[in-house]
Amino acid sequence: MSTACDHHEEHQHHGLRGAALAAALTSAEARCAATQERLTAPRRRVLELLLGADAPLKAYDLIAAFGDRGEPAKPPTVYRALEFLERLGFAHRIESLNAYVPCRIEGAHVAAFLICDCCGEAAEVQPDLAAQVRAMARATGYEVRGVTLEAHGLCAGCRP
């Protein structure tokens, strides 16, 4: 599921549990309600799985974990939920991993990640690159609609 890091002790968990998880889901419900969007059962379930995970999840990880007692979901169910969650800003796709993470930085932003190739951690950060990319785009008449920024390397815990 994730590239395990054998030379370091277990990483701290990032996934939400119990009350924190429930609170995050309730918050998501509220944000949906505010914009006439519906956090339906499969969408909610996929968001729950993402929020509870300690590392980026692949689509087929979600498909396998979807059911309550081992029954997997059908691929379109999960892909449709992911599409919705991305559209509303609840989740991001990490292109270079074919994997998904819940959004960790609420509010308007360009999603950017520092990905550890050893332990699999993907830290979401908030770069101020809008200005630069915009400047470059303006020089050529290009209109930016979205930016993907993904750094690969080693996190502090995995550096030698």
Next chain:
Amino acid sequence: MSTACDHHEEHQHHGLRGAALAAALTSAEARCAATQERLTAPRRRVLELLLGADAPLKAYDLIAAFGDRGEPAKPPTVYRALEFLERLGFAHRIESLNAYVPCRIEGAHVAAFLICDCCGEAAEVQPDLAAQVRAMARATGYEVRGVTLEAHGLCAGCRP
């Protein structure tokens, strides 16, 4: 092959032809020779296809176009060549498209692209984001090994 742009006349060609293509390949040979690397037949062929293309090519486009008279290559042949070309800096993978382009900016750099979602053009640019990403990384002890930056939007020719 590329998302055609029906509301604008044909785009200028970016692909190299004839003498320019031959010169680029010869230059690549020279750069390989200087570092004890070998630009073998399949590698050269894949590079030739990338250099001649007007837009990012998918791996299976390369596989289909590989042979002289329609015979496709086997997937590993092309994937291995692409791996080599990326390692030497002759080509880049665009993660958000699952596609490949020849490197258009010689020399050390972080590859960055302004991708037009309408006509498929992918302009390589040279952002000065190393400083920013490095600063962010240093703050958390993260060691950067590579950065993917891909903007999606509309190029000047495709804007309404």
Next chain:
DNA sequence: CGTTCACCGTTATGAAATAACATAACCGCT
């Protein structure tokens, strides 16, 4: 109360990438 629209479940298929193993070319050495 019926239409409309978004959403869902399901089957099937398509597209992208790699595993695993066998063979061949290159290179430096004696």
Next chain:
DNA sequence: AGCGGTTATGTTATTTCATAACGGTGAACG
């Protein structure tokens, strides 16, 4: 030349990732 390590290629098969297409269901709206 002949050997042996190394690098690259050929080949088959499989795995992983993603979407097309279609029919049914239920909330929302006049």
